[in-house]
Amino acid sequence: MAATKRSKPPPPLTPAGTDPKVLRRAHFLMRLSRAWDSRFEAMARVGRIGRWYSAVGNECTTVGTALALGANDAISTVHRDLGAVLTTYLDATRLAPALFPAGDATEWDALRPPPQSLLDTLASQVFGRRGGFTRGVDRSFHYGLVKPDWGIRHVGMISHLGSMIPVASGLALANLQDGNDRAVLGFIGEGATSQGDFHEALNLAGVMKLPLILVVENNRYAFSTPLAEQYACEKLSDRAPGYGIAGETVDGLDFDAVHAAMTRAVARARSGEGATLLECMLPRMRGHAEGDGSYELIPPAEREEYLKQDPLARFEAALLARGQADAARIKEVTEVTKAIIEDAVERALLTEEPELAEATRPVFAPGEVATAFARQSTEVTGG
Amino acid sequence: MAATKRSKPPPPLTPAGTDPKVLRRAHFLMRLSRAWDSRFEAMARVGRIGRWYSAVGNECTTVGTALALGANDAISTVHRDLGAVLTTYLDATRLAPALFPAGDATEWDALRPPPQSLLDTLASQVFGRRGGFTRGVDRSFHYGLVKPDWGIRHVGMISHLGSMIPVASGLALANLQDGNDRAVLGFIGEGATSQGDFHEALNLAGVMKLPLILVVENNRYAFSTPLAEQYACEKLSDRAPGYGIAGETVDGLDFDAVHAAMTRAVARARSGEGATLLECMLPRMRGHAEGDGSYELIPPAEREEYLKQDPLARFEAALLARGQADAARIKEVTEVTKAIIEDAVERALLTEEPELAEATRPVFAPGEVATAFARQSTEVTGG
Amino acid sequence: MAETTYIDAIRRALGEEMERDANVFLMGQDIAAFGGAFRASKGLFEKYGRLRVINTPLMESGAIGAALGAALVGKRPVLEMQFADFVSCGFNQIVNNVAKTYYRWEAPVPMVIRLPFGGGAGAGPFHSQSPEAWFAHTPGLCVVAPSTPRDALGMLKAAVRDPNPVIYLEHRFLYRREKEDLGEGDLLTPLGRAHVVREGKQVTVLSWSWTLHESLAAAEELAKEGVSVEVVDLRTLSPLDEETIFTSVRKTGKVLIVHEATITAGFGAELAARVADQCFEHLDGPVRRVAYADRPSPYNKKLEQSLLPGRERITAALRKLARY
Amino acid sequence: MAETTYIDAIRRALGEEMERDANVFLMGQDIAAFGGAFRASKGLFEKYGRLRVINTPLMESGAIGAALGAALVGKRPVLEMQFADFVSCGFNQIVNNVAKTYYRWEAPVPMVIRLPFGGGAGAGPFHSQSPEAWFAHTPGLCVVAPSTPRDALGMLKAAVRDPNPVIYLEHRFLYRREKEDLGEGDLLTPLGRAHVVREGKQVTVLSWSWTLHESLAAAEELAKEGVSVEVVDLRTLSPLDEETIFTSVRKTGKVLIVHEATITAGFGAELAARVADQCFEHLDGPVRRVAYADRPSPYNKKLEQSLLPGRERITAALRKLARY
Ligand SMILES: Cc1ncc(C[n+]2csc(CCOP(=O)(O)OP(=O)(O)O)c2C)c(N)n1
Numbered sequence A, B: 001m002a003a004t005k006r007s008k009p010p011p012p013l014t015p016a017g018t019d020p021k022v023l024r025r026a027h028f029l030m031r032l033s034r035a036w037d038s039r040f041e042a043m044a045r046v047g048r049i050g051r052w053y054s055a056v057g058n059e060c061t062t063v064g065t066a067l068a069l070g071a072n073d074a075i076s077t078v079h080r081d082l083g084a085v086l087t088t089y090l091d092a093t094r095l096a097p098a099l100f101p102a103g104d105a106t107e108w109d110a111l112r113p114p115p116q117s118l119l120d121t122l123a124s125q126v127f128g129r130r131g132g133f134t135r136g137v138d139r140s141f142h143y144g145l146v147k148p149d150w151g152i153r154h155v156g157m158i159s160h161l162g163s164m165i166p167v168a169s170g171l172a173l174a175n176l177q178d179g180n181d182r183a184v185l186g187f188i189g190e191g192a193t194s195q196g197d198f199h200e201a202l203n204l205a206g207v208m209k210l211p212l213i214l215v216v217e218n219n220r221y222a223f224s225t226p227l228a229e230q231y232a233c234e235k236l237s238d239r240a241p242g243y244g245i246a247g248e249t250v251d252g253l254d255f256d257a258v259h260a261a262m263t264r265a266v267a268r269a270r271s272g273e274g275a276t277l278l279e280c281m282l283p284r285m286r287g288h289a290e291g292d293g294s295y296e297l298i299p300p301a302e303r304e305e306y307l308k309q310d311p312l313a314r315f316e317a318a319l320l321a322r323g324q325a326d327a328a329r330i331k332e333v334t335e336v337t338k339a340i341i342e343d344a345v346e347r348a349l350l351t352e353e354p355e356l357a358e359a360t361r362p363v364f365a366p367g368e369v370a371t372a373f374a375r376q377s378t379e380v381t382g383g
Numbered sequence C, D: 001m002a003e004t005t006y007i008d009a010i011r012r013a014l015g016e017e018m019e020r021d022a023n024v025f026l027m028g029q030d031i032a033a034f035g036g037a038f039r040a041s042k043g044l045f046e047k048y049g050r051l052r053v054i055n056t057p058l059m060e061s062g063a064i065g066a067a068l069g070a071a072l073v074g075k076r077p078v079l080e081m082q083f084a085d086f087v088s089c090g091f092n093q094i095v096n097n098v099a100k101t102y103y104r105w106e107a108p109v110p111m112v113i114r115l116p117f118g119g120g121a122g123a124g125p126f127h128s129q130s131p132e133a134w135f136a137h138t139p140g141l142c143v144v145a146p147s148t149p150r151d152a153l154g155m156l157k158a159a160v161r162d163p164n165p166v167i168y169l170e171h172r173f174l175y176r177r178e179k180e181d182l183g184e185g186d187l188l189t190p191l192g193r194a195h196v197v198r199e200g201k202q203v204t205v206l207s208w209s210w211t212l213h214e215s216l217a218a219a220e221e222l223a224k225e226g227v228s229v230e231v232v233d234l235r236t237l238s239p240l241d242e243e244t245i246f247t248s249v250r251k252t253g254k255v256l257i258v259h260e261a262t263i264t265a266g267f268g269a270e271l272a273a274r275v276a277d278q279c280f281e282h283l284d285g286p287v288r289r290v291a292y293a294d295r296p297s298p299y300n301k302k303l304e305q306s307l308l309p310g311r312e313r314i315t316a317a318l319r320k321l322a323r324y
């Protein structure tokens, strides 16, 4: 069943109006995200990992939005937001010093921990290894990292789609309560917008004027379901007026458009004007999970069209066209990022499985309740 | 906290463009609903019944919309929809023959059961007596009456607000599956629109083009919460475009406007054009439940304004102004409906409490499961 | 000193904890100017303002999720469900998001969800339920159900301070019926500790909340008949204070479990199971339960009363068990 | 004859019932052209079209409510949750709307909710849960969990025909691992009847679904050691077939309850409670349970395996109980 009705995206676009520093970092991070996906897709194809939810096609949106945030703005991610995670976690200038002129490092970078170690932890996380953020207890992006000292406030997903939108609204509420001007960026697929939690959270955001930006990554399919079976409005941003919040739909192939829309949304959030629903239209470049047969259901011509729309290729073409990078630079970034990911993955694959004791680690944070839990017979606690 | 922001309703309105038969029936049913409320409010004030959720102020909306339906269109009601229940159940021409010329009876009336008996059942229901629809097991409007032979398909509420909207969408889905042209009317308060179920059901209605009309009875408060704390859009019908359905906001004081908007919505439903979100703006003429203190929280001036906006009074003023009824007729309708309700209530009060055995009546419809349930030890089944 | 009702004890706990810690805040429907359906937060909105006493739109799931978000960055939300029955609308947020966060990535989730629950008021199937078993079956939630003003106060304060999600069940029937002189001071009741309310020798009753009081009345009745009944108020259902429970059952050799929730797969089943396993050699009679029949709560008061596990049914069951 | 897998048995049941009764229809996410995440409805969309195999948007609560509405006017919806874990998003519709309708106003609600559940696939905390206890605690729901292709077929067909809501738990681990020759014909398995799968004398095992197979393997092991174990497949958890269960326990005098769900307030507690009450005089040992520790299901396969109540843990528990 084809995703009908939506018009085709406009012709090739150019990252024209964006700060060169931002463009350099964006290019690096998008390539890093893509390199990661390529590596994991390859492993999924040969059965070395169980499932892989590819973010290929989402990079321009995830990186373009996350790059508009500052230290201790919060992000809440779902399953195709690797780009936003990398953008938030990594001091790119330290990770690939050769690629960045001295002035590219930001104040936030100064707070950030050594990037290599975070990348290694992330790779171990995805493999369910001992060295991951959850030490094997939960999968890939199912964790969070709230480290105000590092300027990082990241809340990962649970599998239940839509459930994180209220949580993101709560992160925004805390900012309101603290009287600061921080913003919160939440991601969601177009499929998950059908969940009641989407509605409840955006309604709250409207009523309380929460500093929240919800980015809808509209890749036109949810698992096998095309958007015409998912919703009947013209654009999902048409829902914004119903919540009294700002709404915009941008072309997720157009880095400048994404970044500019996000920058506007962040400004609204910081100035107390409230929330934004930002829909980014993406090409469906991969199936739901690698090898699950869902991509084959999309008509071949439609698939080809999507594959031609690769936002990263367009971004690089635009860099070239505008003279913002030459072919050598693009090649270098491609190779450096590939090597960084290869390394991280290899290292992670050499790390150990989690200790078995992790399975029965506490369900309660230390305190009275945790102590009482541990007092029960081990048949129950499993302890 | 005042319900701010919404503009005041326009000056007195007139039921001009509506069929005189419809106007006669509407007048009778609105008066009947009002008489019922007056009686129960009085009982609540003296503690003869526990709680009463008054529908005073909603009559024009509940009756005006329900009167646009035909036999076996379905309705789903919540707690202030007495008017719609009466409209759906009763052959008014048999209940008060003196008030209606011979030609007023409809084809649907011919299907309907004797009105007095239904009214008596309803009164017993509200008191939790043996003779009620649920024979004491559930409260007031927490039941349904699906009797295709009578042309009645009514699904009552559960207390969880919002929950009935998906159910109404399912009634509409069944019509689609059966290929008939029946419509479904669901009611909801403006407060309950904040629930996720509102969103999920309307989204489904949009995608499947369901023959559903959701009427929002916007009385500007939910319990104690004013609409400015409930939602941030201008009109709740602004949510319709987000679902790809039709949306309209009408003045719930204007019978003609309500009835006409509903008639349009029904036509859309019947012709396969899909769902409508119809918001009716109502005056908050009573508190949440009688005597719960919620009305006192509304600023006195605002309260007075609402009480002046009584839709029934306006309707009657318009009838008079247009020469569609004279003072004697209005008096007669008022007295007859009052007497009918007095009678029904008195009779219900004389009926017996339910049999104790009702408490442990089956939770399963007869069949294999019900039999297995009954086989269990009575400590469990309570049987 | 003045006596404090159960609901006033709750209000006092909220006020004291908000005063103590600026991160504590309240969320719920109609809790601000109106003070909540049962007036548990009356006066607090005026004192702490709209960012610490937050009137939410009419939603449960979204409110629970928002509270979780705030808790993850250092706040301590206390959420009121207008009635416990409505918590089912936010069920997923509790069982999959709130409950699992600490195990998954070791982020503490200090939050309290207050559930006004229980029957006895003729309020029908949707305003009378006792949902504790659902939550006790969910790893990662602490489930408490105080039966006295003293514990209502002390456990709510302890719950607010604990770094974990606490499901706090407050019985509506007790709100204005239970009163005690509480005195001053920072009164805390430890979480995870049961309380032997009445000592006895022949039968142990395990109960909590409203049925605890009915059980005490029944024990009194049995005392007149010469039967000595020990009554244990569980207070915290999860994690369970096995020590107190097993000690009592091993002493008396007989146990009656009493709760208001429907019987099948109610929390009483878990108590029965643990006792039947861990106290097997000490049991001198079958493990018995008195609870609600497997039915929704009927609206008509007489019908409801006929199903509630009140003192008569408990007394009868105790007599039978004592004679066993 | 060809062998039919557990998942094929489900597909056959759906097909046969749709063919038999035009009111039967399917709803769920990705169930139409894609045939469902596990392909349970493969081919049915092509045959019955978009009004009988309905791909819903990504929602659970709205879909369950819609199914209820359709059921109230004569349809027989069979709803697929993509994973059982997601049913929590539609929890309120099930426990408060679907389950209570018949008691409240005597309107039959013929609907089936299919829940692909259970672990063993390294799928982590949100794709491995066993939610049966929540529903067994809710009056008005029939809860079934077949363990064989034969019963998967026969119980799904019976569930579709029953005028009541049935929660149908299908174990994902069994989908392609269990196979049987089913033959032709209209095969039904009665709802509410347990099944003594293996006769024995010394210990009774009560189990269902995946752990039933693990229990059988453990019984086999014990047989080698000279211990005779009876294994009862409950099949229907609610309402419970007490007769079969009590008969077995009274015969053997010992009982081990095995399930995959987390132990505290799991459905095994209810079984333990009923046995400890009704079979007290026949018990020669403590009522024991083997179940999941009170933890979410960890992602790493080795971690998950260490928690699953598989044959080793069951065997060990049986040995201990036999020796008791
Ligand atoms: C509450 C819930 N229901 C169902 C699912 C199963 N599911 C997992 S991913 C998916 C599709 C998601 O689509 P979308 O939100 O558009 O994100 P995309 O994968 O396209 O990026 C579905 C249905 C789920 N994860 N959560």
Ligand SMILES: Cc1ncc(C[n+]2csc(CCOP(=O)(O)OP(=O)(O)O)c2C)c(N)n1
Binding pocket: B080, B159, B160, B161, B162, B188, B189, B190, B191, B192, B193, B217, B219, B221, B222, B223, B288, C029, C058, C059, C060, C082, C086, C089
């Ligand atoms: C899911 C749910 N949450 C909370 C409540 C408690 N409650 C009962 S009525 C009410 C206000 C309803 O407001 P609205 O929908 O505007 O209807 P109105 O009473 O104003 O007609 C609330 C909050 C409920 N019934 N259901």
Ligand SMILES: [Mg+2]
Binding pocket: A189, A190, A191, A217, A218, A219, A220, A221, A222, A223
């Ligand atoms: Mg998508």
Ligand SMILES: [Mg+2]
Binding pocket: B189, B190, B191, B217, B218, B219, B220, B221, B222, B223
């Ligand atoms: Mg209202």
